[in-house]
Amino acid sequence: KTNREKSKISEIHIFGFDIKILHQVRTGESLIDKTSIIDKRKRLLSEVVSVSQQNKRYASFGRDAHKKIKQLIL
Structure with a gap:
């Protein structure tokens, strides 16, 4: 949160990431499926x-990592 009254940011954001959602994922409070x-x-x-x-294995790992990170960001 910012100290500016006219700020349009409602949550804590660092480098475009919503910290609240990332914290929920880390603590296990999110709705993202935990089964792998x-x-x-x-x-x-x-x-x-x-x-x-x-x-091919590195490319497959990159695709899998992209899918997981995309879930966290969205």
Whole structure:
């Protein structure tokens, strides 16, 4: 919150993130589903030998991370 009377910010925001929602997610008070789906088809990164397979795994990780972060931001 700001000390300015004419401020249009109603909640605490840092770098565009709503701190209240992030705090709720961290403490477990949010409505976001906490269950995670484990894909047993994915092998450990240490077991992946080929460079192309490693690149595919990194791309898959990036997509999964983007989905999770997008849920937190929205």
